[in-house]
């Protein structure tokens with residue numbers, strides 16, 4: 001991948017991922033190319049840690065999620081899903097011997113964080129790796145992108161965002177086709193079904209992601225924040241409403257009206273309610 005016109009600074013050292021920041025953008029790279037960037041529990045814990053850092057950092061507005069590559073065999077992967085070599089009796093097993101499906105926590109964080117997350121997909125986005133790009137706000141694919149769900153042919157399924165949210169994006173018939181037939185789809189097919197936002201030559205993938213990020217960063221952070229939670233509220237039931245309503249409270253706290261009522265309570269006086277209009 002070509003380097004975009006940006007000077008990335010490393011944030012923290014991890015075993016399975018790379019984490020960089022520059023110019024209001026964070027970049028999280030799954031760094032297991034020898035495994036087509038499949039994730040083990042530790043990979044997911046590290047991604048969660050980096051995403052949580054990006055969420056807390058007020059200078060960051062956009063996060064790019066991508067996979068390291070190409071591997072020494074020349075092939076690219078965004079992520080091939082859960083690492084099957086550590087799949088145990090009840091999930092993916094880390095050094096502590098505990099089986100986990102902790103990618104589900106990561107999916108929720110990516111969706112709920114009030115920053116824009118853009119997946120940059122080069123090569124395979126397969127299984128749980130496909131769901132990872134799906135839960136990102138936007139996906140830019142390289143022309144070599146390969147999109148696939150494989151659960152029913154290797155003993156798994158994602159009945160959460162991986163299926164129902166997929167159906168919201170590509171429609172019920174197509175989502176069922178994707179899961180029941182476990183085929184591979186090209187980047188062009190993914191674009192055609194609305195699964196990705198754009199397709200670019202692989203050499204331009206990161207530069208395109210940075211370009212989109214910079215464009216987003218010229219816009220109103222609060223407007224984008226409210227839009228993201230509004231899009232989620234349509235899909236995510238009570239937790240989606242919680243996010244949207246949380247933003248209403250955040251905005252209310254910022255008003256003179258909320259400040260007057262808060263001050264009155266602190267100062268043990270009656271609030272001057274008459275100062276504030278009952279808008280039509």
Ligand SMILES: CC(C)(COP(=O)(O)OP(=O)(O)OC[C@H]1O[C@@H](n2cnc3c(N)ncnc32)[C@H](O)[C@@H]1OP(=O)(O)O)[C@@H](O)C(=O)NCCC(=O)NCCSC(=O)c1cc(O)c2ccccc2c1O
Pocket residue numbers: 034035036038075080081082083084085092101102103104124126127128129150151154156157158159
């Ligand atoms: C992705 C591929 C189609 C690529 O094929 P290709 O021929 O290019 O490469 P190889 O097959 O030779 O792979 C190269 C190298 O990488 C290793 N590898 C690839 N994928 C994985 C993987 N997922 N886990 C572990 N290792 C992997 C492969 O073994 C090779 O290493 P060698 O040392 O042997 O050379 C193809 O690789 C492929 O189909 N991969 C498997 C895809 C897969 O089964 N993914 C898991 C799906 S299930 C899942 O991800 C999942 C995870 C969750 O956490 C869930 C949580 C909750 C609900 C559901 C979940 C879920 O379904």
